[in-house]
Amino acid sequence: MNKPAGPVRTTDTALEDIEVELFVRALKLRHGYDFSQYAPASLKRRVLQLVQSQQSGTVSTLTTRLLHEPGFLPVVLEGLSVPVSEMFRDPDVFLALREQVFPVLASYPQINIWQAGCAHGQEVYSLAILLEEAGLYERTQIYATDFNESALRHAQEGIYPAREAQLWSRNYQAAGGRHSLADYYSARYELIKLDQRLRRHVTFANHNLVADEVFCEAHLVLCRNVLIYFSDPLQDRTLALFRDSLVRGGFLCLGTRESLDFSPAAADFTPVNAPLRIYRLGSRTTGVD
Amino acid sequence: MAAPVAIVIGCSAGGLTALEILFSGLLPILPQPIAVCCHTGSATVDLMCELLARHASMPVVEARERAPLEAGVIHVAPSGYHLLVEPSRRFSLSVDERVSYARPSIDVLFESAAEAYRDTLIGVLLTGANSDGAEGLARIRRNGGLAIVQDPADAESPAMPMAALDIAGTDHCLPLAAIAPLLNRLCLP
Numbered sequence: 001m002n003k004p005a006g007p008v009r010t011t012d013t014a015l016e017d018i019e020v021e022l023f024v025r026a027l028k029l030r031h032g033y034d035f036s037q038y039a040p041a042s043l044k045r046r047v048l049q050l051v052q053s054q055q056s057g058t059v060s061t062l063t064t065r066l067l068h069e070p071g072f073l074p075v076v077l078e079g080l081s082v083p084v085s086e087m088f089r090d091p092d093v094f095l096a097l098r099e100q101v102f103p104v105l106a107s108y109p110q111i112n113i114w115q116a117g118c119a120h121g122q123e124v125y126s127l128a129i130l131l132e133e134a135g136l137y138e139r140t141q142i143y144a145t146d147f148n149e150s151a152l153r154h155a156q157e158g159i160y161p162a163r164e165a166q167l168w169s170r171n172y173q174a175a176g177g178r179h180s181l182a183d184y185y186s187a188r189y190e191l192i193k194l195d196q197r198l199r200r201h202v203t204f205a206n207h208n209l210v211a212d213e214v215f216c217e218a219h220l221v222l223c224r225n226v227l228i229y230f231s232d233p234l235q236d237r238t239l240a241l242f243r244d245s246l247v248r249g250g251f252l253c254l255g256t257r258e259s260l261d262f263s264p265a266a267a268d269f270t271p272v273n274a275p276l277r278i279y280r281l282g283s284r285t286t287g288v289d
Numbered sequence: 290m291a292a293p294v295a296i297v298i299g300c301s302a303g304g305l306t307a308l309e310i311l312f313s314g315l316l317p318i319l320p321q322p323i324a325v326c327c328h329t330g331s332a333t334v335d336l337m338c339e340l341l342a343r344h345a346s347m348p349v350v351e352a353r354e355r356a357p358l359e360a361g362v363i364h365v366a367p368s369g370y371h372l373l374v375e376p377s378r379r380f381s382l383s384v385d386e387r388v389s390y391a392r393p394s395i396d397v398l399f400e401s402a403a404e405a406y407r408d409t410l411i412g413v414l415l416t417g418a419n420s421d422g423a424e425g426l427a428r429i430r431r432n433g434g435l436a437i438v439q440d441p442a443d444a445e446s447p448a449m450p451m452a453a454l455d456i457a458g459t460d461h462c463l464p465l466a467a468i469a470p471l472l473n474r475l476c477l478p
């Protein structure tokens with residue numbers, strides 16, 4: 001007679017992998033949020049961080065709370081999203097936008113910009129300042145989207161720790177800023193608040209790159225340091241979404257360590273400034289237009 | 290451990306010189322990919338790759354997201370990003386919060402590589418002024434991989450190897466000059 005097979009022997013990491021997989025399934029089945037196409041290693045890291053910050057002990061405990069506690073979803077989404085950003089992060093990129101992209105945008109009577117994955121809004125305010133200084137802001141509409149609702153609220157408020165101001169000021173100068181960054185915020189206690197007039201042409205909206213569709217016709221899509229979290233099929237889906245949102249000749253700006261090279265979408269875009277990951281919609285063979 | 294398939298290396302203060310010495314001793318025919326996380330203050334690692342390439346007998350490149358770990362190539366973590374190895378044995382990057390003040394963090398690289406390579410991974414921790422890498426090295430050992438720590442007495446900054454010995458223990462604790470010969474012995478088929 002055969003002995004019944006015991007449980008498959010697992011090391012601690014293999015057990016964690018099973019738990020993470022069940023957690024991701026639960027998140028999808030219970031709440032409709034699909035993280036199954038995120039890059040597994042970095043996703044697992046954030047799930048384990050959530051275990052720690054929630055003092056849950058195990059991933060399975062998180063899963064139980066996710067299934068049974070109505071208020072727990074926002075906590076999880078906040079933990080899985082990485083709203084880490086800076087104003088004028090990679091100043092060269094903003095300088096290149098100013099010098100290589102804005103002159104083309106200036107030829108449109110109305111300019112639509114989609115900033116996807118806007119985190120706490122640092123890049124939104126950066127863009128608004130650049131456009132203001134280029135004299136283009138009055139005819140611009142910025143759509144700033146993220147799937148993290150609390151990050152969007154934060155972005156709307158535009159309040160940040162004052163200790164960031166020094167780095168951001170340096171970035172702003174390196175990005176070709178015409179004034180002093182301090183002209184655009186007021187400081188109080190340990191905080192700075194961005195001039196809310198900068199928000200007058202910004203619409204903040206919840207948009208999930210995993211599930212949601214095209215919603216505007218954009219002349220520039222800026223999506224930096226979001227694709228690094230996605231695995232291939234989701235990167236491809238997202239890039240197709242950007243392609244379908246852009247007008248012909250429209251611009252796409254990715255993070256400086258992200259790349260189109262591994263994606264079928266590469267064929268649809270022509271590099272404008274390859275090292276800084278600025279592309280234009282239009283195939284290499286036919287050229288733009 | 291099983292036959293080694295990949296090598297990960299971590300260091301911070303004094304790391305550049307240590308890496309130069311280490312790489313100049315490695316045989317050019319090692320079939321394993323190497324991934325390096327070295328804390329630097331600079332905005333890019335272009336210069337570091339260039340300097341290291343002068344001492345290494347294999348190509349030194351900045352690691353790119355989605356690119357596979359390539360045999361016989363030294364991949365350096367870009368500045369400002371965490372470098373991870375995915376289960377598919379390709380790189381990914383993240384801008385998650387700093388880990389013990391560092392991004393890239395050695396722990397992040399080591400822990401993810403430990404999962405991807407299990408008992409076929411060698412982790413090497415060199416000179417450094419903080420305790421990054423100790424948890425990662427512990428994870429490598431728990432998953433059956435092999436740990437090599439620079440002897441703190443031999444390190445320009447002993448804090449990092451000391452923390453590793455404390456938290457992870459090690460399979461080998463050696464002066465820098467002895468590490469390349471050991472890797473050559475372990476890694477040649």
Ligand SMILES: C[S@@+](CC[C@H](N)C(=O)[O-])C[C@H]1O[C@@H](n2cnc3c(N)ncnc32)[C@H](O)[C@@H]1O
Pocket residue numbers: 081082083084085086089116117118119120123145146147148151207208209210223224225226229255384
């Ligand atoms: C690291 S931040 C990037 C911030 C900014 N673009 C930058 O580069 O500084 C990544 C942002 O992408 C958002 N994100 C991640 N997955 C998303 C998805 N599926 N849909 C929309 N936003 C997403 C996160 O919530 C987070 O705010």
